[in-house]
Amino acid sequence: MIGFVAWRLLQAIPLLIGVSLIGFGLMHLAPGGPLAVYTLNPTIQAQDIERIKIIFGLDQPVHVQYVKWATGIFSGNWGYTFFGGRPVLDVILERLPATLLLMGSALSVAIVLGLSIGVLGAVKRYSVFDVLATTGALFALSFPTFWFGLMAIFVFAIELRWLPSGGMWELGEEGNILSLLRHLVLPTMVLALVITATWSRYSRSAFLEVMQQDFMRTARAKGVPPAARLMRHAFPNAAKPLIALLGVELPFLFSGALVTETIFGWPGMGRLFVDALNMKEYPILMGMMMFTAIFVIIGNLLADLAIAAIDPRVRLR
Amino acid sequence: MSATAAAPQGQIGRVWTRFRRHRLALAGGFVVALLLASALFAPAFAPQDPTLLDTALRFRPPFADWAHPLGTDELGRDTLSRLLYGGRVSLTVGLVAMVTTVMTGALIGITAGFLGGVVDNLLMRFVDTMLCFPQVFLLLVVAAFVPPTLLSISLVIGLTSWMEVSRIVRAEILHLKEQDFVAAARALGASRARIMFRELLPNAAAPILVAATLKVASAVLMESYISYLGYGVQPPLASWGNMLTNAQGYFDTVPWLAILPGAAITLTVMGFNFMGDGLRDALDPRLRMDP
Amino acid sequence: MADPLLKVSGLEVHFPIRSPFLRQRVGTVRAVDGVDLEVGRGETLALVGESGCGKTTTGKAILRLIDPTGGSIRFGGEEIAQHGASRLAPFRRRMQIVFQDPYASLNPRMTVGGILAAPYEIHRIGTPADRPARVAELLRTVGLPSEAARRYPHEFSGGQRQRIGIARALALEPELIIGDEPVSALDVSIQAQVINLMKRLQAERGLAYIMISHNLAVVSHVADRVAVMYLGRVVETAPRETLFFDARHPYTQALLSAVPEPVPGRRRARQVLQGDVPSPAKPPKGCHFHPRCPIAQPRCAEEVPLPRVVAPGHAVACHLAAP
Numbered sequence: 001m002i003g004f005v006a007w008r009l010l011q012a013i014p015l016l017i018g019v020s021l022i023g024f025g026l027m028h029l030a031p032g033g034p035l036a037v038y039t040l041n042p043t044i045q046a047q048d049i050e051r052i053k054i055i056f057g058l059d060q061p062v063h064v065q066y067v068k069w070a071t072g073i074f075s076g077n078w079g080y081t082f083f084g085g086r087p088v089l090d091v092i093l094e095r096l097p098a099t100l101l102l103m104g105s106a107l108s109v110a111i112v113l114g115l116s117i118g119v120l121g122a123v124k125r126y127s128v129f130d131v132l133a134t135t136g137a138l139f140a141l142s143f144p145t146f147w148f149g150l151m152a153i154f155v156f157a158i159e160l161r162w163l164p165s166g167g168m169w170e171l172g173e174e175g176n177i178l179s180l181l182r183h184l185v186l187p188t189m190v191l192a193l194v195i196t197a198t199w200s201r202y203s204r205s206a207f208l209e210v211m212q213q214d215f216m217r218t219a220r221a222k223g224v225p226p227a228a229r230l231m232r233h234a235f236p237n238a239a240k241p242l243i244a245l246l247g248v249e250l251p252f253l254f255s256g257a258l259v260t261e262t263i264f265g266w267p268g269m270g271r272l273f274v275d276a277l278n279m280k281e282y283p284i285l286m287g288m289m290m291f292t293a294i295f296v297i298i299g300n301l302l303a304d305l306a307i308a309a310i311d312p313r314v315r316l317r
Numbered sequence: 318m319s320a321t322a323a324a325p326q327g328q329i330g331r332v333w334t335r336f337r338r339h340r341l342a343l344a345g346g347f348v349v350a351l352l353l354a355s356a357l358f359a360p361a362f363a364p365q366d367p368t369l370l371d372t373a374l375r376f377r378p379p380f381a382d383w384a385h386p387l388g389t390d391e392l393g394r395d396t397l398s399r400l401l402y403g404g405r406v407s408l409t410v411g412l413v414a415m416v417t418t419v420m421t422g423a424l425i426g427i428t429a430g431f432l433g434g435v436v437d438n439l440l441m442r443f444v445d446t447m448l449c450f451p452q453v454f455l456l457l458v459v460a461a462f463v464p465p466t467l468l469s470i471s472l473v474i475g476l477t478s479w480m481e482v483s484r485i486v487r488a489e490i491l492h493l494k495e496q497d498f499v500a501a502a503r504a505l506g507a508s509r510a511r512i513m514f515r516e517l518l519p520n521a522a523a524p525i526l527v528a529a530t531l532k533v534a535s536a537v538l539m540e541s542y543i544s545y546l547g548y549g550v551q552p553p554l555a556s557w558g559n560m561l562t563n564a565q566g567y568f569d570t571v572p573w574l575a576i577l578p579g580a581a582i583t584l585t586v587m588g589f590n591f592m593g594d595g596l597r598d599a600l601d602p603r604l605r606m607d608p
Numbered sequence: 609m610a611d612p613l614l615k616v617s618g619l620e621v622h623f624p625i626r627s628p629f630l631r632q633r634v635g636t637v638r639a640v641d642g643v644d645l646e647v648g649r650g651e652t653l654a655l656v657g658e659s660g661c662g663k664t665t666t667g668k669a670i671l672r673l674i675d676p677t678g679g680s681i682r683f684g685g686e687e688i689a690q691h692g693a694s695r696l697a698p699f700r701r702r703m704q705i706v707f708q709d710p711y712a713s714l715n716p717r718m719t720v721g722g723i724l725a726a727p728y729e730i731h732r733i734g735t736p737a738d739r740p741a742r743v744a745e746l747l748r749t750v751g752l753p754s755e756a757a758r759r760y761p762h763e764f765s766g767g768q769r770q771r772i773g774i775a776r777a778l779a780l781e782p783e784l785i786i787g788d789e790p791v792s793a794l795d796v797s798i799q800a801q802v803i804n805l806m807k808r809l810q811a812e813r814g815l816a817y818i819m820i821s822h823n824l825a826v827v828s829h830v831a832d833r834v835a836v837m838y839l840g841r842v843v844e845t846a847p848r849e850t851l852f853f854d855a856r857h858p859y860t861q862a863l864l865s866a867v868p869e870p871v872p873g874r875r876r877a878r879q880v881l882q883g884d885v886p887s888p889a890k891p892p893k894g895c896h897f898h899p900r901c902p903i904a905q906p907r908c909a910e911e912v913p914l915p916r917v918v919a920p921g922h923a924v925a926c927h928l929a930a931p
Contacts, residue, residue: 014442019449026459142587145542146542150568154569252452254454274546277548498712504673505700522717
C-alpha cells in the first residue's frame with residue numbers, strides 16, 4: 001500500500017511539470033506576452049517597458065524564467081493582477097468557496113439521483129423505467145447547459161416567480177442562509193443535470209457488469225436477500241469505477257460551473273474566469289488554469305487512493 | 318474486437334441491420350440528414366436574406382404571417398433565415414472541428430500505440446496533461462488569443478478535444494499490432510508508415526467512426542458555448558450561439574428568440590449523440606442491446 | 609554442411625522482465641538461449657518441441673521480426689543479425705513466413721488482391737498496371753481462381769486462407785520459407801492438401817523450409833532433418849529416419865513415445881515425463897532438462913551439455929547419451 005501511494009505520488013510529478021509547461025507556454029503566447037497590460041498601454045514608453053522587463057526578469061533566458069515562475073507557483077507566489085495589482089492566488093481563493101458550494105451541492109444531488117436511477121435501471125433492466133432513464137440521460141447530455149439555464153430562469157424566475165434569477169443573495173440579505181439556499185436551487189439544478197445523466201449511465205453499466213459476476217450468482221444461490229446482495233455484495237465492487245469517474249469528471253465539473261455561474265451571475269471561479277477573459281487579465285486566467293489543473297491532479301490522486309483503500313487487490317500490489 | 322476483425326462488405330450489411338433496430342439512432346440519423354440538407358440548401362429554404370434589416374417589423378412572433386414564419390428579431394431580421402444560415406455556420410464548425418479532432422487524435426494514438434516505449438510514454442503523459450485542463454477553459458483562453466474566424470474557431474475546438482480519440486485509437490492499435498498480419502507486413506519489409514496507415518488504421522475505423530459522430534455533437538455544443546460568451550462566431554454572421562446571446566437581452570419579453578436557437582442546438586447535438594450511440598451498438602457486438 | 613543457405617549459431621533472444629513501478633530490470637526470460645541450426649538449399653528442417661520451448665521465437669528472430677539479443681544469423685553467407693531496416697531489405701525478399709493462424713495473418717480490411725500486391729508495392733517490383741496479372745499468377749500457383757483477388761479474407765475457408773498466406777510468401781520468390789505451424793489450425797483433411805502444396809512448390813522452385821511444429825506426424829511427412837528444442841535450446845538434431853528410429857536424447861525419446869503408433873501391434877514403451885516445463889524466466893542450471901530427466905546424474909545439474917556429434921548429421925546435447 002505504501003509502495004502504491006508513493007508510486008502514485010511519483011506519477012503526479014510529470015503531470016504537474018506538463019501542466020506548468022502548458023500554462024507557462026500559453027502565458028507567453030498571449031498577445032503582448034506576460035506584460036500585455038503595459039505593452040498594450042499607449043501611455044507607457046518603450047524604455048519603461050524595457051525597465052519593467054528587467055524588474056520582472058523577462059530579459060533572462062526562457063528556461064530561467066520558467067524555473068522562477070514554476071518555483072513561484074509551487075511556493076504560493078502566483079503573480080499580481082494587471083488591474084489593482086492584487087496577488088492572483090488571493091483573488092482566486094476568494095472565489096473558491098462559492099464555486100465549491102455550487103459544485104458540492106450539484107454533485108451531491110447528481111450522485112444521489114444518478115446512482116439511484118442507474119441502480120434501479122440495472123436491477124430492472126429493459127423495463128419501461130430503464131428505457132426511459134437511458135433515453136432521458138442521452139437527452140440530458142445533449143442540452144446546452146446555458147440554454148437549459150435560460151429556460152430554467154424563464155420558467156421558474158420570470159413566469160412562475162418562485163425563485164431568484166441570479167446572484168447569491170438578495171441585496172441587504174448577505175449572510176442569510178435561507179436567501180442563499182433560494183439562490184442555490186436553480187444553478188444546482190442546471191449544473192446537476194448533466195452530471196446526473198453521466199452518473200446514471202455509468203452506475204447502470206457498472207452494476208450490470210458486477211451483477212453478471214459469479215459471486216453474485218453464488219450469493220443468490222446461498223439465499224442472500226436481494227437488498228443485502230445489492231448493498232453488501234454488488235455495491236463495494238461497483239463503487240470502484242464510480243470513484244474513478246469522480247476523479248475524471250472534475251474538469252467537466254469546472255467547465256459546467258463556468259457556464260452555470262455566468263448565466264446565474266454566481267460569484268464563483270467560473271464567473272471570475274469570464275470576467276478576467278473580458279478584461280484581458282492574463283495573470284488571473286493563467287492562475288486559474290494552473291489552479292484547476294492542480295485541483296484535478298489532486299482529485300484524481302485522491303480517487304485512486306480511495307480505490308486502493310477499498311480494493312484489497314490494489315493494496316497488495 | 319470481432320467488429321474490426323470481420324471484414325467490410327458483409328459487415329456493412331450486418332451493421333446496418335443492427336443500427337436500424339435501434340429506433341432512436343435511426344431518428345438521430347434522420348434528424349442529422351435533415352439538418353445537413355437544410356444547411357446545404359439554406360439559400361433555397363430561407364424566406365429572406367438573413368442580414369436584411371427591417372426596423373418596422375421588429376419582434377414579430379412566430380406563426381403570425383407567411384413572410385416571417387418564425388418571426389423576427391430585435392432588428393427585424395427574419396428568424397427562420399437566421400436559423401438556417403446559423404445552422405450552416407454551426408454545422409461547418411462542428412464538422413471541421415471533428416475532422417481536426419479525429420485526425421490529430423488518430424495520428425497521436427496510432428503513433429503512441431505503434432511505436433510504444435518512450436514515444437508512447439511522452440505522448441500519453443501529454444494527453445494526461447491536456448486532460449487536466451477543463452476544455453472550456455482551454456478553449457476560451459486560446460479563443461481569446463486568436464482572431465475569431467470560422468476556421469480558427471473550428472481548429473481551436475478540434476485541437477482541445479482530440480485526447481479521448483487518441484486514447485481510443487491507441488488502445489485499438491495496441492491490440493491490433495500483435496496480430497500476425499502486421500508481422501507478415503514486416504516480414505515483407507513494409508515501412509513503419511505503411512504498416513501504420515495501410516495495415517493498422519483501416520482496422521481501427523469502427524471506433525474512430527463512433528468517436529467522430531459523437532465529436533460533431535460536442536463541437537457544436539462547444540461552438541455555441543464560446544459564441545454565447547462572445548469569443549466565437551462574430552455578428553453579423555449568425556450562429557446559434559450568438560443568436561442566443563442576442564436573445565438574452567429581450568428574454569423576459571420575447572422568449573421565443575432564445576427558445577428557437579437553443580432548440581436547434583439541442584436537436585443537432587441530440588441527433589449526433591443518438592446516432593453515435595446507435596453506431597457504437599451496431600459496430601460493437603459486445604455492447605449489443607439484445608442477443 | 610559445406611555451404612548452408614542459413615547458418616544460425618548461438619542465437620539468443622532474452623526478454624527483460626521489468627518491475628511495474630520503476631521499470632527497472634528484475635529478471636530475464638530466456639526464450640531462446642543459444643540455438644545452433646543449419647538449413648541447406650532446397651532442404652526442409654523441422655523444428656519441434658512443446659509449446660513455449662522457443663521454436664516460434666527462434667523462427668521470428670531468424671526473420672528479424674524479433675531482435676536477437678545475441679548470436680549470429682548468416683544467410684547466404686552474410687551476417688544479418690545486426691542489420692538495420694535498410695540493409696535488411698534485400699533479405700526480406702529471400703526469406704518469408706507462413707503463419708499458424710490463417711484468420712489473424714491476413715488483414716481483414718484488405719482484398720486478397722491488395723494483400724498479394726503488397727509485396728510488389730513495397731519492393732517496387734513491376735508497374736501498377738501489371739500487378740493484377742502477377743496476383744492472378746500467384747493465385748493460380750496455389751490453386752485458387754483469379755476472381756479471388758476481388759474478395760476479402762473472411763469469404764474464404766481456413767485452407768483457402770492458408771493458400772493465400774502461402775501465395776503472399778511466394779510473391780517475392782524467396783529461397784527460404786519459415787512455416788510457423790502452418791497446418792496446425794486446419795482440419796486434418798485440409799492439412800494434407802496444404803502440405804502437399806508446399807511440397808510441390810518446394811520441388812518446383814527449390815525452396816528451403818523451416819517447419820516449426822509440435823506435430824511429429826506432420827514432421828515425419830515433410831522433414832529432411834529434424835531439430836528438437838527444449839526450453840530455449842536445441843537438444844538433438846538428426847536426419848528424419850535417424851531421429852524417428854535412433855533418438856539418443858532422453859527428451860526426444862519421451863516426445864516420440866507420446867506419438868500414437870500407426871502400425872497396430874508395434875508398440876514403443878510409453879515414457880511419461882514427470883513435472884511441468886520450468887519457466888524460461890528461471891531455467892534450471894546445467895542441462896535444462898535434468899529435473900525431469902529419467903536418467904539424470906549429478907553432473908547434469910552443474911554442466912551445460914554441448915552438442916556432440918554421434919553419427920554423421922546427428923548431434924545430441926546430453927552428457928549421458930550413447931555415442
